[in-house]
Amino acid sequence: MTYLPNIPLGTDNISVSAGQINTNFTQLNALMGSNATADHYAWNDATSANRALHKQTTFPIPRADPVGLTGTQSMFYPKSVGGVAQAFFANSAGTTQISGGATNITTNGGIDFPQGASIRWGAFTFSGTSTVVNFSPTMPTTTYSVVITPINTAAISTGFRVSTITQSSFTVNTAGGSVTNASFYYIAMGS
Numbered sequence: 001m002t003y004l005p006n007i008p009l010g011t012d013n014i015s016v017s018a019g020q021i022n023t024n025f026t027q028l029n030a031l032m033g034s035n036a037t038a039d040h041y042a043w044n045d046a047t048s049a050n051r052a053l054h055k056q057t058t059f060p061i062p063r064a065d066p067v068g069l070t071g072t073q074s075m076f077y078p079k080s081v082g083g084v085a086q087a088f089f090a091n092s093a094g095t096t097q098i099s100g101g102a103t104n105i106t107t108n109g110g111i112d113f114p115q116g117a118s119i120r121w122g123a124f125t126f127s128g129t130s131t132v133v134n135f136s137p138t139m140p141t142t143t144y145s146v147v148i149t150p151i152n153t154a155a156i157s158t159g160f161r162v163s164t165i166t167q168s169s170f171t172v173n174t175a176g177g178s179v180t181n182a183s184f185y186y187i188a189m190g191s
Contacts, residue, residue: 002023002027003023003024003027003028004020004023004024007020007021007024008020008021025043028043038055039054039055039056039057039058040052040053040054040055041053041055059077059078059085061078062078062079062080062085063077063078063079064079065079065088065090066090069090069091069092070092071092072091072092073091073092074089074090074091074092075089075090075091076088076089077089077090107122107123108121108122108123108136109121109122109136109137110135110136110137110139112140116191117189117190117191118139118140118189118190118191119187119188119189119190120135120136120137120139120143120186120187120188120190121185121186121187121188122135122136122185122186123151123183123184123185123186124172124183124184124186125181125182125183125184126172126179126181126182127178127179127180127181127182128174128178128179129173129174129177129178129179130171130172130173130174131171131172132164132169132170132171133169133170133171133172133186134168134169135167135168135169135170135188138167138168139167139168139188139190139191140167140190140191141167141190141191142167142190142191143165143166143167143170143188143189143190144189144190144191145165145188145189145190146162146165146170146186146187146188147162147186147187147188148160148162148172148184148185148186149184149185149186150182150183150184151183151184151185152181152182152183154179154180154181154182154183155179155182155183155184157179157182158174158175158176158177158179159174159175159176160172160173160174160175160182160184161173161175165188167190170186170188172184
């Protein structure tokens with residue numbers, strides 16, 4: 001069966017159009033959810049509260065960022081990031097990645113959330129009395145806080161402090177003398 005557009009027309013006899021209207025309703029029910037992968041529950045779903053509601057939303061083709069949205073226009077759409085479809089939202093004020101930016105969590109990395117918050121993490125080792133640790137990737141604009149956690153014995157043998165926090169790095173200093181191969185994890189919050 002095929003969906004029949006423009007049925008019924010104002011000049012149609014209902015006795016002729018009734019079968020075509022019935023065909024269209026049957027097609028709509030098939031589209032709305034009679035198969036397991038459909039986006040909607042069927043119009044005749046056994047649970048009346050579910051009828052025609054979304055089960056999921058399927059976007060078949062990742063696209064580029066939209067252009068020309070004005071006023072109150074907005075769009076939710078998929079776009080390919082590193083070969084993986086990611087969710088995006090756009091309105092006339094700009095585009096936001098819904099799912100964040102990290103698709104592969106590694107030892108050193110970061111993620112930027114849609115509301116503007118960012119997290120960076122990593123591990124580093126240093127010897128001496130001071131070292132600069134670079135974020136990879138850098139914070140979009142500002143770093144607010146950095147916390148370091150000792151990994152090995154050398155890292156707990158003396159006191160340490162974080163100083164000179166920037167968008168792209170932070171400095172760690174010992175509170176006392178020089179250390180050898182002190183290893184740490186860090187986590188940083190920013191925007």
